[in-house]
Structures are given as C-alpha cells and as structure tokens.
Amino acid sequence: MELKKEQYTKQEVQEMLKGLNKQVADLTVNLTTATEKAKEIDTLKKDNLNNSIKVEMLKNGLDESLFDLVVSDDLEGSKTKITKLMDLQKKQKIDNSYKPNEHKNDDAYSVAEKNKDVEGMLKSKFSKLFQ
Numbered sequence: 367m368e369l370k371k372e373q374y375t376k377q378e379v380q381e382m383l384k385g386l387n388k389q390v391a392d393l394t395v396n397l398t399t400a401t402e403k404a405k406e407i408d409t410l411k412k413d414n415l416n417n418s419i420k421v422e423m424l425k426n427g428l429d430e431s432l433f434d435l436v437v438s439d440d441l442e443g444s445k446t447k448i449t450k451l452m453d454l455q456k457k458q459k460i461d462n463s464y465k466p467n468e469h470k471n472d473d474a475y476s477v478a479e480k481n482k483d484v485e486g487m488l489k490s491k492f493s494k495l496f497q
Contacts, residue, residue, distance in 0.1 A: 419444045426452050 374382075418441050420430060426448055428436075436447040474493075478486030 415441065419448075422448055428452070428455075 419436060420433065422445060423430060423433065423436060428448060428451060432451060436444050436451065438444040438447060473490065475487055475490035478490055
C-alpha cells in the first residue's frame with residue numbers, strides 16, 4: 367500500500383483499514399487451518415511409526431503386549447530394542463528347556479553289556495532274582 371498524500375481523512379483511513387483487516391482475518395484463518403493440519407500430520411507420523419514398530423515385532427515373532435518395551439522415537443531405536451528382546455527370549459527358551467538332572471547310573475548288567483561280558487550279564491540277572 368502506497369501513501370500518496372500527506373494527510374488523509376478519517377473515512378479514507380477506514381477504507382484502507384477495511385482491506386487490511388480482511389487480509390488479517392484471512393491470514394488468521396489460514397494460520398489456524400495450518401496449525402490443525404500440522405497437528406494432524408504429527409499424529410499420523412506417530413501412528414505410522416507405531417504401526418511400523420508393530421510390524422517389526424510381528425516379523426520377529428514378538429507379542430504386541432511387549433509394545434511398551436520397544437516403543438521409541440524412531441524405528442531404528444525400536445529395532446535395536448526388538449533385537450535385544452529376541453536375544454533375551456532365545457536365552458530364556460534355552461534356560462527353560464529340559465535339562466536332565468538325574469543321570470541313570472550304569473548298573474552291573476549295562477557295564478557287562480558294554481564290555482560284551484556274557485558271564486557278567488548273567489550274574490547280574492541272577493543276582494536280582496535271588497534278592
């Protein structure tokens with residue numbers, strides 16, 4: 367807006383302000399809309415990240431109930447946490463697997479059988495009969 371005169375009347379100033387007020391109102395509406403869109407975009411980004419993390423968890427066989435343990439600000443951080451959880455899960459499976467705690471003691475018959483000692487095998491069997 368250019369000012370061509372040295373002095374303006376009140377009516378002329380009001381006419382100039384009408385146009386400026388309209389521009390300010392339009393810009394305010396645009397700013398509000400842009401702010402809402404920015405919030406919506408942030409929400410969508412967060413949802414996308416969470417979905418990507420859940421996909422990685424499912425790829426690695428982790429339950430979704432562990433989501434709170436692997437959530438991070440970026441996908442790479444979550445992948446690292448998922449890897450650590452997978453290692454812990456493997457270790458737990460190994461620790462919980464069957465470990466025999468009592469080994470069968472070799473009896474006289476088994477020892478004789480290993481040595482192919484028929485006489486010892488018979489003695490072992492007969493000794494059990496006469497007990």
